[in-house]
Amino acid sequence: MQLFLDTASLADIERLAKLGVVDGVTTNPALLAREDGDPVAQLRAVARAVAGPVSAQVTHEGEKEMVAQGRALADVAPNVVVKIPAHRAGLAVAKTLAAERIDVNVTLAFDPAQLVAFARVPVAYISLIFGRTEDFGAGDRERIAMAKRILAQLGSPSKLLVASIRNPGHLCAAIEGGADVITVPPSTWDLVFDHPFTARGLEDFQRSWNALPEPRRRAYEALGEER
Ligand code: G3P
Numbered sequence: 001m002q003l004f005l006d007t008a009s010l011a012d013i014e015r016l017a018k019l020g021v022v023d024g025v026t027t028n029p030a031l032l033a034r035e036d037g038d039p040v041a042q043l044r045a046v047a048r049a050v051a052g053p054v055s056a057q058v059t060h061e062g063e064k065e066m067v068a069q070g071r072a073l074a075d076v077a078p079n080v081v082v083k084i085p086a087h088r089a090g091l092a093v094a095k096t097l098a099a100e101r102i103d104v105n106v107t108l109a110f111d112p113a114q115l116v117a118f119a120r121v122p123v124a125y126i127s128l129i130f131g132r133t134e135d136f137g138a139g140d141r142e143r144i145a146m147a148k149r150i151l152a153q154l155g156s157p158s159k160l161l162v163a164s165i166r167n168p169g170h171l172c173a174a175i176e177g178g179a180d181v182i183t184v185p186p187s188t189w190d191l192v193f194d195h196p197f198t199a200r201g202l203e204d205f206q207r208s209w210n211a212l213p214e215p216r217r218r219a220y221e222a223l224g225e226e227r
Helices: 010-017 029-033 039-049 063-076 088-099 112-119 142-153 168-176 186-193 196-210 214-222
Strands: 002-006 024-026 054-057 080-085 104-109 125-129 159-163 181-184
Touching: 002 010, 002 186, 010 039, 010 186, 029 039, 039 054, 039 063, 054 104, 063 080, 063 088, 080 088, 088 104, 088 112, 104 112, 112 125, 112 142, 125 142, 142 159, 142 168, 168 181, 168 186, 181 186
Parallel strands: 002 024, 002 181, 024 054, 054 080, 080 104, 104 125, 125 159, 159 181
Antiparallel strands: none
């Protein structure tokens, strides 16, 4: 299983790569729009900063335009994967690009049925969007395992990428559901690494420790000082 970072921010990539959770990156137009400057230059910089795949989404709607933009995005850097929407026109685009050996990531799939035709192309990745349905109370964790079973049943090499991971619970659900790749936004990693109960527990332990008279703490605290 691989972990991608869902961001277009170089600062976030740098700080989270140090923690070992960045096997690749996924961007989308909204994430690129959050960054300053020219989005093409930003994508190029992100692709340079990451050894693994970096997804970049087409912004056009017409089939011809999506194909042309997809080819151009793939030319930005060798590790760019072209993101195409999981709809009718997107299928035709995915077929054309995949035939040209361009890696495609099909995005905005919500129903496992949306995977079927794309899995037969086959595309490199299919992104099942998880958190956006949970926002409306329509979350169904079983969708992840079902999507994974469908890919296996079809004998498809397409990887199941679970996206829109809003919180630590979503991350665990995606792992348990058998995702091949999970793309996690920096904000979710912040919730994982800065867990308030961990901080609270440390405060409790430290308070009890500090209540000990200093002579009793001395030897324990001096451990390792001479090494
Ligand atoms: O690009 C698809 C997915 O990563 C979007 O996540 O947080 O906008 O639902 P989010």
